[in-house]
Amino acid sequence: MFRTHTCGELRKEHAGQIVTLCGWLDHQRDQGGLSFIWLRDRYGITQVTFSPEAGASPEEAEALLQKVRTCRQEFVLQVKGEVIQRPEGGENKALATGEIEVRPLELVILNRSDVPPVQPSIPDLPSEDVRLQYRYLDLRRPDMQKALALRHRIVKIMRDYTDELGFLEVETPMLGRSTPEGARDYLVPSRVHAGKFYALPQSPQLYKQLLMIAGFDRYVQVARCFRDEDLRADRQPEFTQIDMEMSFVSMEDVMGMMDGLIARLAKEVLGIELQLPLPRMSYADAMERYGHDAPDLRYGMELIDLTDIAKECEFSVFRGTADAGNRVRAVVAKGAADKYSRKAIDELTSWAKENFGVKGLAFFKGAEGTLQAPIAKFFNEEFIARIKERLEMTDGDIAFIIADTFETSCRALNGLRRRLAKELELYDPKSFSFSWIVDFPMLEWDAEEERWVAVHHPFTAPLPEDEALLDTDPRACRAAAYDIVINGFEAGGGSIRIHDNALQKKIFSLLNIDDETAKDRFGFLLDALRFGAPPHGGIALGLDRLAMIFAGLDSIRDVIAFPKTARAADLMSGAPGLVDEKQMKELSIKVEKAEKTQN
RNA sequence: GGAGUCGUAGCGCAAUUGGUUAGCGCGUCGGCCUGUCACGCCGAAGGUUGCGGGUUCAAGUCCCGUCGACUUCGCCA
Numbered sequence A: 001m002f003r004t005h006t007c008g009e010l011r012k013e014h015a016g017q018i019v020t021l022c023g024w025l026d027h028q029r030d031q032g033g034l035s036f037i038w039l040r041d042r043y044g045i046t047q048v049t050f051s052p053e054a055g056a057s058p059e060e061a062e063a064l065l066q067k068v069r070t071c072r073q074e075f076v077l078q079v080k081g082e083v084i085q086r087p088e089g090g091e092n093k094a095l096a097t098g099e100i101e102v103r104p105l106e107l108v109i110l111n112r113s114d115v116p117p118v119q120p121s122i123p124d125l126p127s128e129d130v131r132l133q134y135r136y137l138d139l140r141r142p143d144m145q146k147a148l149a150l151r152h153r154i155v156k157i158m159r160d161y162t163d164e165l166g167f168l169e170v171e172t173p174m175l176g177r178s179t180p181e182g183a184r185d186y187l188v189p190s191r192v193h194a195g196k197f198y199a200l201p202q203s204p205q206l207y208k209q210l211l212m213i214a215g216f217d218r219y220v221q222v223a224r225c226f227r228d229e230d231l232r233a234d235r236q237p238e239f240t241q242i243d244m245e246m247s248f249v250s251m252e253d254v255m256g257m258m259d260g261l262i263a264r265l266a267k268e269v270l271g272i273e274l275q276l277p278l279p280r281m282s283y284a285d286a287m288e289r290y291g292h293d294a295p296d297l298r299y300g301m302e303l304i305d306l307t308d309i310a311k312e313c314e315f316s317v318f319r320g321t322a323d324a325g326n327r328v329r330a331v332v333a334k335g336a337a338d339k340y341s342r343k344a345i346d347e348l349t350s351w352a353k354e355n356f357g358v359k360g361l362a363f364f365k366g367a368e369g370t371l372q373a374p375i376a377k378f379f380n381e382e383f384i385a386r387i388k389e390r391l392e393m394t395d396g397d398i399a400f401i402i403a404d405t406f407e408t409s410c411r412a413l414n415g416l417r418r419r420l421a422k423e424l425e426l427y428d429p430k431s432f433s434f435s436w437i438v439d440f441p442m443l444e445w446d447a448e449e450e451r452w453v454a455v456h457h458p459f460t461a462p463l464p465e466d467e468a469l470l471d472t473d474p475r476a477c478r479a480a481a482y483d484i485v486i487n488g489f490e491a492g493g494g495s496i497r498i499h500d501n502a503l504q505k506k507i508f509s510l511l512n513i514d515d516e517t518a519k520d521r522f523g524f525l526l527d528a529l530r531f532g533a534p535p536h537g538g539i540a541l542g543l544d545r546l547a548m549i550f551a552g553l554d555s556i557r558d559v560i561a562f563p564k565t566a567r568a569a570d571l572m573s574g575a576p577g578l579v580d581e582k583q584m585k586e587l588s589i590k591v592e593k594a595e596k597t598q599n
Numbered sequence B: 001g002g003a004g005u006c007g008u009a010g011c012g013c014a015a016u017u018g019g020u021u022a023g024c025g026c027g028u029c030g031g032c033c034u035g036u037c038a039c040g041c042c043g044a045a046g047g048u049u050g051c052g053g054g055u056u057c058a059a060g061u062c063c064c065g066u067c068g069a070c071u072u073c074g075c076c077a
Helices: A058-069 A128-133 A142-164 A205-213 A251-270 A283-290 A307-312 A316-323 A342-356 A374-378 A381-390 A406-423 A501-510 A515-529 A543-551 A581-586
Strands: A018-030 A035-041 A044-050 A076-085 A100-111 A187-189 A197-199 A218-226 A238-247 A280-282 A327-333 A362-367 A370-372 A398-404 A434-438 A443-446 A451-454 A481-486 A489-496 A536-542
Touching: A018 A044, A018 A100, A035 A058, A035 A076, A044 A058, A058 A100, A142 A218, A142 A238, A142 A251, A142 A543, A205 A218, A205 A238, A205 A515, A205 A536, A238 A251, A238 A489, A238 A543, A251 A434, A251 A481, A251 A489, A251 A536, A251 A543, A280 A283, A283 A406, A283 A434, A307 A316, A307 A327, A307 A381, A316 A327, A316 A398, A327 A406, A342 A406, A362 A374, A362 A381, A370 A381, A398 A406, A481 A536, A489 A543, A501 A515, A536 A543
Parallel strands: A044 A100, A280 A434
Antiparallel strands: A018 A035, A018 A076, A035 A044, A076 A100, A187 A197, A218 A238, A238 A536, A327 A398, A362 A370, A362 A398, A434 A481, A443 A451, A481 A489, A489 A536
16 A cells, blocks of 8 residues: 555544655755655645654664655655654644654655756746646646646536536537638548548537437536637637536526526635626626626726717817717726826826727826816816716826727727726725626627628527517627626626527528538538427536636636647647658648747 | 737846846755754855847847747637
8 A cells, every 4th residue: 555644634633643655755854863854745745754763763763864865856755654743832833734743664765856847845936938848847836736626626516516407418529520600720630531621629519509409408518629719818729618508498597507506616616605696787788887798897997988078078089089979988996096197197098009909098187176187178167077077086086088989998998997906906806706798799790701790609599589680680689698707707608599490591691601601511400400409508618717717816727737828839748749741641731831940 | 910028047036327257046966953844054066148140349238030938909609
């Protein structure tokens, strides 16, 4: 037997027992006549004390001491010894096992280690690329072990919950067919079919609908998904969704099921009791009040519309914007006027210009009972008073105003709102806010391609009461779709699907996907819809994002064991890599131009 | 595709406006230490400042290119 206990479980009740522990040497504190080591595994740390009392005799004690002195950081050790209570005053409260230590009888060096490039025993974080290059060492850090354990718990709770509700876990293929709607696909060349490609799934969307048609009624999968788009702190090229689909359900049923899961996760992982049902907000409201379809509701600072006032005022920038049918809106930071010097505002302005493409950033500071700003001279007293009242400003407040198209002002004000809230610490970073966003538009006009595109995906059903609008005013038609938003992140989303063949064809035609293309790409779905498709709908939760948010981390990489860089590379394995000429030949593939690489 | 920040010893960082031999902490190696808690003390080794070019009497520092990491806009049905 390699071990009797883990390095995290011994307490003073174990005193007197002979135990065997295995783990990594975290670090050693050599005192000369005695030496302490910390033995670490994923359960914790236990101190082993090499003193003249160790072993069965003074000679053995000396031999053990000499041996442990040859050990270095990250050696893999096996220690057999007696659990003893630490001497009075020698406890370490920071350690769960801090009341005891182990007096060794035997020490086995199970394996040696080179000097590690990063030290798991040091809390200072190595740089991102070093962490990724030596990921197995980075993963030894307790923080990473905690994060992956938390991720496991989320999945476990989800599996228990869905199992209780009668869901079946079904696996769907990784090798599928490319469906160019949406994100770019990762492609896999076929050897047997020269010149043809599989695509890795962006989501199991079509398969789960087919499972409903097949009668499986309630499906769940921990599904790996792939999207070949540029990455962010909360986006990886491969990521995991908790993917679900249900038959004979309305929106309410799906959202209610998910409410229950979220509540259980919040309770068991975060220790938070949630009020159900979770609050809901319409997409239109979210855009109007927060400028974003996944607003962070941990703080207020809602957007305030000034367009009607702008229309009447003499300031040409505001007035011109309003007259052109665009919007003048503001965010107000209460009591923050003195935190934004002229220089800070200039910096904020160029940041907004660079990031969101706004032409400018206007501001007012509340002072001496009025509003002060370089642009104040363009407004008479009456307008200043009206603006001040609308913005509910008092002395010491500062308002930032964006005059632009609705879309641009949404982007910029959302960005501004998030940045200000963070800078001004308007919320507790350990707090959580959960909400649903509903009533999404079904379609949006893609000006570049001059066609309608699905906001969600082309299999999303319209709200029943809006279906007629597809013929008269497609823009106004709302979808039976819903997103779950946590702390300003879209943590998941879903919809009721179209189960009627004729309606599905109609949507394809609205999306300017002709019969032939539809048949070629989605023919199997259209076929299946002719054979008794039940009403159905579902949802997918982004597991990585959920774990990141619950763990209070800023990057999705910190909850993924082996993540990729922003350029979708694996610094540890070197993926993606070149392949043999022979492999390429078998696949009938020729490369025109390969990327130059440093190594 | 665009923008920004960064790249200095194994790791984390410093180096004034361009100016002597590029420093500090951790780690490593050697020595000392019987109750440490990321122990402490003494000593030593360790650098082509990511790579290439340019400006200059002089470049870690300025300029151009390039590679890489991060953040972000576009993109992500």
